[in-house]
Amino acid sequence: MHNIAEIIAQELQVREQQVAATITLLDEGATVPFIARYRKEVTGGLDDTQLRNLFSRLGYLRELNERRQVIITSIDAQGKLTPELQRALNEADTKTRLEDLYLPYKPKRRTKGQIAIEAGIEPLADKLFAAAGDASVEPELEANAFINAEAGFNDAKAVLDGARYILMERFAEDAELLAKVRRYIADNAVLESKMVAGKEQEGAKFRDYFEHSEPLATVPSHRALAMLRGRNEGVLSLTINADPNSEGTGSYCEQIIANHQGLNFGGNAVDSWLSTVVTATWRIKIALQMETEFISQMRELAEGEAIKVFARNLGDLLMAAPAGAKATMGLDPGLRTGVKVALVNDTGKLVAHTTIFPHAPQNQWDKSVRTLANLVKMHSIELIAIGNGTASRETDRLAADVIAEVKADMPNVTKVVVSEAGASVYSASELAANEFPDLDVSLRGAVSIARRLQDPLAELVKIEPKSIGVGQYQHDVSQSQLSASLEAVVEDCVNSVGVDVNMASAPLLSQVAGLNRTLAQNIVDFRDENGRFNSRKELLKVPRLGPKAFEQSAGFLRIRDGNNALDASAVHPEAYALVEHIAAAKGSPVDALIGNSTVLNAINPSEFTTAEFGVPTITDILKELDKPGRDPRGEFKTATFKEGVEEIKDLRPEMILEGVVTNVTNFGAFVDIGVHQDGLVHISSLTDKFVSDPHTVVKAGDVVKVKVMEVDVERRRIGLSMRLDEKPAEKAPSRNERPAAKTSGKPAHKPNNGKPAKRPDNKQVNAAMGNAFAEAFAKLKK
Known part of the structure; x- marks a missing residue:
């Protein structure tokens, strides 16, 4: 069993000690914002993103280990846990691999293969399998000796069917074979979408997918979710074609099965029978299982990407510049x-x-x-x-x-x-x-x-994040994962800005690290009853707000015009004595040190390090003292909509308009230009340079100038460009676009003398695929 800290350290490309220390802090109840801001020495400076990824992977790997123990216990109780099997289970690094290994030992309903075994037919299955290539063996003659009318096997045909099911189940529960088939499908399979008969009018919005095919490994998340939605609405049917170029010659997956089992078919009777076993194994057992698995995996990857886009847009919106305290x-x-x-x-x-x-x-x-x-x-x-x-x-x-x-x-x-x-x-x-x-x-x-x-942040935290409308397909993705991701974004944004404890609402306070709804409401109730807080220490008087909650939250809570000037800053109370020591060393009171850039810039952080506070934390403190309580949000800007352009019918190609970015996806950005329908700037029209990620060019809330490229009033679609010199006639698939046409050409893995051809290595595959799905499918193939 791998060490969790070691695995995560390798994935994040950091030292194992950093991960182990962070896990300890998390297990002690520390929050991600608190760790990122106030425990840099402990974690070696891991940032918010690294910590969020660490937290997510920690949960997955712990679930994996828990499941591993359940499986080992189950197999051991059956008396079937061999040293080799236990080693394989301990080395399994994904839930898929773990479940593959458990498949032969997993308690299940009585299958046709099990019924045949109970009827005493397994020796026949073993004999026929061992007799591959032996022309002297006649399956039907051999089967006569195993007829068992009482068990329902009345003739040789029924017996051979039973033997076939025994081998089919045995093959389909072979973890190594499943891994090989999975690798082949990940490299070669094509996702095919077709219209369900009679749904042409009802499903008009899905017409782009009525006859659609593209490599499974490179399906963009937005297209995957669109097709899945079409299937859920009964408009589309989705299938995975593992052999898009077989041209009726059968599936190469059958050859993988045969090769793995050491079968090389000739023209004799037993080989012919074993060939039917292989074909049935693929078509009845493995193909449907793989289709379900890969479509599920596609959904999971697409949802993850959609949630990531939603979270990024939400963060941009929450961190939009406030207009300020104005009537x-x-x-x-x-x-x-x-x-x-x-x-x-x-x-x-x-x-x-x-x-x-x-x-x-x-x-x-x-x-x-x-x-x-x-x-x-x-x-x-x-x-x-x-x-x-x-x-x-x-x-x-x-x-x-x-x-x-x-x-x-x-x-x-x-x-x-x-x-x-x-x-x-x-x-x-x-x-x-x-x-x-x-x-x-x-x-x-x-x-x-x-x-x-x-103040967008203070107000929007009162609304359920997924109702703010900065994502796509939010109703199609896992609601629990979406909520968890968006809540993390809200928490990070709130703590990045800080909260005025004497002004904040309970919903805003509840997003502060270390606080929850109950404590937030208790703070508001205490404030209403006793008046404003004059120091952070007074927070300890709030009912149920103990030392741990105070430690986690105090640095993010601001008290303006209080008894201690440091209470209005992001300096944590645990570091007040350090600040006083620095001020004394400079012969200045703390109040005079705050905002004094000349003095602060001349201080060498290494001169004041202690066992508790290192250079990173002291550097942060000095920056905070220079600009206490600084707001990380940008300058407030507004867009001016064009007079006379109020509805989509008012738009004309080549109009230059000003608008606000409302949503950024992996394929472009949506812009509000004041016509009650956002227009799309495709990724290829964001800039004259190559763009792999639209988020590197624009973010939600940006004010931009766009040119109208095309208008479809009937479908309420508006094509825009931020390349103001672009002409509508030039609009065509660009280097940023991937064609969605049917694939053609030879398969990536062509049979070679009865054996799979040499596969390209993972780096070559990933380079060719060039997107997040490729990386995810590469992990799936392991």
């Missing part, structure tokens, strides 16, 4: 039901609300402008946040008229269109109901729109 008016657009208006002060507190009806059928435009202008002046509004849903562009024009109306008195009022994804989810939530019990659900949405402009 804001939130407008939740609507037509018949009116525009909901909510005004919040610079701390996000609701101060006023109303509903106006500027659009059809009421058309109270002038009255609405006057109402909003009066509210802007009355509450000194600096920002107007407009939801990007129905009637967004019309409401954006209304806001422009309001700004013109108040310009003489308030020249700095700014309007911004923001994503309202998830606002309705928040509005109907228990949290919103508790905060605004007397406020209409629709007006709560306007509050959320206003607040998310002030």
